[in-house]
Amino acid sequence: MERIRYAIEARGIQKSFGGTEVLKGIDLQVERGTVYALLGPNGAGKTTLVHILSTLLRPDGGEARVFGLDVVQSSDAVRRHIGLTGQFAAVDESLSGRENLMLFSRLLGYRKRDAAARAEEWLDVFGLSDAAGKQAGTYSGGMRRRLDIAAAMLVKPELLFLDEPTTGLDPRSRNEVWDIVRLLTERGTTVLLTTQYLEEADRLSDRIAVIHEGVVIAEGTPAELKASVGSGTVRVQLARKEQRGDAAMAMRQVLGAAARQDADPAVLTAPALDPKLAARLLLELSQAGIEVEQFSLGQPSLDEVFLSLTGQKNEVLFESKEVQSS
């Protein structure tokens, strides 16, 4: 067991629901002791893949091993090594937080007294001791999520699945979850998480797989992924939106890439391969008399990663003649 290098090895995983192909042959290798992120938009197939890897769903094709154990043939053995925190909290809302953890501990095989002790310990780790007696149904999103992770941790899993662990959480709760993930990985737990946020994947994970329509379209370290998209995105907010035509031209000249429209007509974004170019752009804009209200250089958004990776045509703005006239 200890000799196995990969926590997860999956090859050609396929899954259809009623004729719709949701996973179209996914390959995945997650090294033991690392954090691996599955990044993808709604409906990409992240949850389906997590359910297959955590023995909740059978794949239609391909094979997956968790610590060398086949997820279909040896599902019971796999379950001893994994903890799952699903996209929707898997707790009994009519029971209190304490009762939930006691129930799950007993179902793991702890006797009543040990189960109670385990429940208290984990409530304490996740800062839920004060709310332990309250019904889980009355918990806030962040508390419920923490309770759910605590429940998954009772197994002391070597591999923890976290399906969108921070979706819907406020920044503080999100940071708490991130801290917990870091602590766990320092202790050697392997974590597979799914997320829609590049920032989250970037902060937490050693490697990322980008999933789109049931296919892995890119895989690598966060740095590799971002490099493939461009190091960052320049976002310019104009004081007067009438100047956006001129601003878009300047951006195209300096950055060598077309500016993209934002929901806000006064905002333009464009990829910047080099931070120095962004500095030059700012200079250029002020020399051209274009008033800038806000100027920022950030990471590419998930949108941009997708647009770039899926090779879809960027919504190019102000490239036609129309630009001059506006």
Add this chain to the structure above:
Amino acid sequence: MSTTESKLMLALNAGETPRRPHALHAIAAFVWRSWRGTLKMLHYLAIDVLIFPVIFLLIFTYLFGGAISGGTGAYLQYLLPGMLVYTVTSMTVYIGIGIKNDIDRGVFNRFRTLPFWQPAAIIGTMLIQLLTYTSALITTILLGMALGFRPEAGIIGVLSGLIFVVLYAFCLSWLFAFIGVIAKKVESITSMTYIVLYPLLFTSNVFVDTSTMPDWLGPIIAWNPISLASTAARGLMHGSASFGDLASALAVMAVFALVFAPLTFRAYRRKGSQ
């Protein structure tokens, strides 16, 4: 941060990871869970256990009793044991709804990733339901006795009748457990109940002697499990049970349990992992 870290270390190092729980321990855990859940819903329980039985018994005794057999006293002697069967029959639906609700809620996924004997989830819940049935039955019996019901077989008759009806409820529960596992929606369980249960109920001998019903209904009435159970319960409480009555009722009950329990377990295990 560092205190969280030390707490985490503590929790991770505490206790040895136990072995897979014995099936009986898993069942005990679910009995405990249902018990805690039930305690939090006592007000609903009170309606099922106190109010419904009282209302139904009063309606049938006073509104129909006169019309059906000409006098409430004699009718109650006939009606009450069947009423017990009727009461639990309509309550067995809850087991299906309970199971379906569990499956629909996220907690089902948690159960499925834990290494215990999965049918424990259903059996544990069912055992607590039996307690509910028993309470409703006791309400009905006590009220019946206050209204003039006199079991001819005395206390032994009452107890054996009670145990028999609870056993009947347990066996019938498997049908609804199965429906609960395979149902697409909670509402379809309720509508299925009306389709299955009410025709059976009104072609049974719970309320009336079936000898007045049309002949072609004969076989349906004869093998109607509700009729068989009512006849047996009546026999036990009044000390007139024949071996044949009991044997055929128990046989039909055994068939329910032996057919639907395995089907339920199989469907439950497969649920979600197609």
